[in-house]
Amino acid sequence: MNPRRRVVSIIGGAECSEKEVQIAEELGYLLGEQDVIIVCGGRGGVMEAACRGAQRAGGITIGILPNLDPSEGNPYLDVAIPTGMGHARNALIAQAGQCVIAIGGGYGTLSEIGIALKIGRDVVGIGTWEAVDKSGKMIKIMRADNAREAVEFALGDSLSKNQ
Amino acid sequence: MNPRRRVVSIIGGAECSEKEVQIAEELGYLLGEQDVIIVCGGRGGVMEAACRGAQRAGGITIGILPNLDPSEGNPYLDVAIPTGMGHARNALIAQAGQCVIAIGGGYGTLSEIGIALKIGRDVVGIGTWEAVDKSGKMIKIMRADNAREAVEFALGDSLSKNQ
Amino acid sequence: MNPRRRVVSIIGGAECSEKEVQIAEELGYLLGEQDVIIVCGGRGGVMEAACRGAQRAGGITIGILPNLDPSEGNPYLDVAIPTGMGHARNALIAQAGQCVIAIGGGYGTLSEIGIALKIGRDVVGIGTWEAVDKSGKMIKIMRADNAREAVEFALGDSLSKNQ
Amino acid sequence: MNPRRRVVSIIGGAECSEKEVQIAEELGYLLGEQDVIIVCGGRGGVMEAACRGAQRAGGITIGILPNLDPSEGNPYLDVAIPTGMGHARNALIAQAGQCVIAIGGGYGTLSEIGIALKIGRDVVGIGTWEAVDKSGKMIKIMRADNAREAVEFALGDSLSKNQ
Numbered sequence: 001m002n003p004r005r006r007v008v009s010i011i012g013g014a015e016c017s018e019k020e021v022q023i024a025e026e027l028g029y030l031l032g033e034q035d036v037i038i039v040c041g042g043r044g045g046v047m048e049a050a051c052r053g054a055q056r057a058g059g060i061t062i063g064i065l066p067n068l069d070p071s072e073g074n075p076y077l078d079v080a081i082p083t084g085m086g087h088a089r090n091a092l093i094a095q096a097g098q099c100v101i102a103i104g105g106g107y108g109t110l111s112e113i114g115i116a117l118k119i120g121r122d123v124v125g126i127g128t129w130e131a132v133d134k135s136g137k138m139i140k141i142m143r144a145d146n147a148r149e150a151v152e153f154a155l156g157d158s159l160s161k162n163q
Numbered sequence: 164m165n166p167r168r169r170v171v172s173i174i175g176g177a178e179c180s181e182k183e184v185q186i187a188e189e190l191g192y193l194l195g196e197q198d199v200i201i202v203c204g205g206r207g208g209v210m211e212a213a214c215r216g217a218q219r220a221g222g223i224t225i226g227i228l229p230n231l232d233p234s235e236g237n238p239y240l241d242v243a244i245p246t247g248m249g250h251a252r253n254a255l256i257a258q259a260g261q262c263v264i265a266i267g268g269g270y271g272t273l274s275e276i277g278i279a280l281k282i283g284r285d286v287v288g289i290g291t292w293e294a295v296d297k298s299g300k301m302i303k304i305m306r307a308d309n310a311r312e313a314v315e316f317a318l319g320d321s322l323s324k325n326q
Numbered sequence: 327m328n329p330r331r332r333v334v335s336i337i338g339g340a341e342c343s344e345k346e347v348q349i350a351e352e353l354g355y356l357l358g359e360q361d362v363i364i365v366c367g368g369r370g371g372v373m374e375a376a377c378r379g380a381q382r383a384g385g386i387t388i389g390i391l392p393n394l395d396p397s398e399g400n401p402y403l404d405v406a407i408p409t410g411m412g413h414a415r416n417a418l419i420a421q422a423g424q425c426v427i428a429i430g431g432g433y434g435t436l437s438e439i440g441i442a443l444k445i446g447r448d449v450v451g452i453g454t455w456e457a458v459d460k461s462g463k464m465i466k467i468m469r470a471d472n473a474r475e476a477v478e479f480a481l482g483d484s485l486s487k488n489q
Numbered sequence: 490m491n492p493r494r495r496v497v498s499i500i501g502g503a504e505c506s507e508k509e510v511q512i513a514e515e516l517g518y519l520l521g522e523q524d525v526i527i528v529c530g531g532r533g534g535v536m537e538a539a540c541r542g543a544q545r546a547g548g549i550t551i552g553i554l555p556n557l558d559p560s561e562g563n564p565y566l567d568v569a570i571p572t573g574m575g576h577a578r579n580a581l582i583a584q585a586g587q588c589v590i591a592i593g594g595g596y597g598t599l600s601e602i603g604i605a606l607k608i609g610r611d612v613v614g615i616g617t618w619e620a621v622d623k624s625g626k627m628i629k630i631m632r633a634d635n636a637r638e639a640v641e642f643a644l645g646d647s648l649s650k651n652q
């Protein structure tokens with residue numbers, strides 16, 4: 001019986017800036033080094049970069065794909081889970097990690113942040129959404145300036161807590 | 164062959180203020196009067212009030228429930244669809260309506276707004292989330308001050324477009 | 327507060343025989359006459375015929391579609407719920423009705439029968455799957471010879487029990 | 490860039506016989522030896538035994554859980570994916586592997602077999618369901634007498650084909 005592996009969900013856009021690619025790749029590398037499994041949406045952009053970084057460090061990557069065709073996953077997935085569930089699979093990504101790290105991202109990422117916070121997951125954000133509810137309360141995202149800081153937040157606090 | 168019915172999704176918190184209850188009930192009434200079917204998460208608060216209003220006007224209400232037990236739905240549902248899918252059912256609610264109207268709401272509502280915008284649905288908001296992405300761009304929500312205005316936005320623009 | 331409507335799920339193939347079309351249409355008609363709401367997968371074949379019959383009798387029809395495009399639904403749906411969830415939406419169809427009626431059908435129908443029985447729904451079958459588990463136990467399907475008998479099983483037993 | 494790992498889905502009852510436990514454990518072991526990743530429903534019985542066998546051989550195991558609580562997974566999961574989706578998660582299990590191996594099983598297993606066949610996955614069965622459609626056609630399951638034969642079917646045919 002192996003200990004359950006630590007899992008971090010990485011969310012962010014399939015389209016993203018070069019800067020975000022670098023951050024995501026470093027993030028994947030740092031988590032892979034720590035033997036943390038990466039779960040993501042399995043597509044390009046931030047997701048692909050994070051997987052590439054994780055595999056460089058010997059880590060394992062899992063992509064929860066929106067469609068049924070596993071070949072749509074990026075080339076750096078160890079395991080592709082083809083859900084065929086479209087956007088409803090966003091909930092699975094948000095729930096899979098003991099912590100969720102968001103890099104930039106669009107509306108899909110916003111929906112994943114919503115689900116993650118709804119179920120009490122820690123969310124770490126690098127240059128991602130800000131949101132304010134009707135009463136003026138900000139969403140609870142731990143803001144990190146770079147990959148190293150994000151990993152510290154994730155491994156220090158969230159993973160020890162939610163494992 | 165009947166014409167396909169117009170459907171509006173109403174989202175918002177199971178816990179909400181008395182003011183929000185009033186708005187939601189009026190909203191449901193106005194939509195029911197127009198023979199628009201209400202889809203919601205089927206629980207209490209904003210959802211229950213909207214259904215109560217819709218039924219008073221002779222409208223039909225559908226609740227897409229998170230659990231498997233249909234009796235968890237509020238008493239003003241004509242049809243309960245017990246998904247047993249938890250938060251992943253939020254995507255179904257966001258997708259069901261030709262337009263989505265948000266009243267207040269918490270993290271679940273935020274996730275539904277994210278999905279709705281992701282798939283290009285018009286979102287009308289009454290006292291609900293504001294959100295800004297990394298580049299400073301605000302989410303595209305049509306802001307309404309009251310139920311009547313929300314219905315005008317929904318029926319005037321969205322329903323004619325997305326039907 | 328209206329009483330919750332009775333709901334029956336009708337499952338069966340998008341491709342089917344002319345005989346099955348006739349049975350499905352009569353089934354829909356008989357249920358619609360009784361003010362029972364029909365839930366189905368929203369596509370052609372058995373599903374379309376059942377919806378057509380139900381609408382002829384003034385009934386309401388709901389299609390839980392596999393894709394995101396509501397226009398893929400058959401023309402006899404009052405409400406289309408576009409899930410974008412592919413085959414995972416089969417569970418929703420099996421769960422939606424207080425009783426499930428299967429007419430013929432292929433592997434998708436078999437999966438729906440499995441889910442329905444798993445959660446304890448009564449399943450009525452007209453010319454549909456037989457299955458035997460490892461111990462030689464047959465699946466529990468009430469076999470009907472025609473639409474009228476299927477409705478008697480459904481309304482007599484199942485709906486009064488599971489409402 | 491690592492090569493995508495081969496994945497086999499193992500399905501079967503949470504309640505099962507001692508014989509099935511032995512078969513499942515050997516099956517997991519043989520697949521783990523070949524570096525094949527096991528995906529299953531993450532619970533007890535057949536699922537737990539298969540995971541235990543796989544981990545003994547150094548393999549990696551993934552459980553796609555019905556609920557949101559990862560601690561409900563069996564102790565031999567490397568990764569728990571808590572879906573909160575209930576029975577709708579059966580589709581994900583059936584789709585995840587390039588091949589599906591069924592050992593015994595109840596209605597949930599029957600639903601997974603239905604989905605797997607619907608999307609064209611090879612299904613290998615050891616003492617599991619038989620089913621016949623309305624026209625008398627048997628479902629297409631490759632029947633194996635023991636774990637070793639099941640693995641030969643799975644690795645010889647299915648994995649080379651569907652990878």
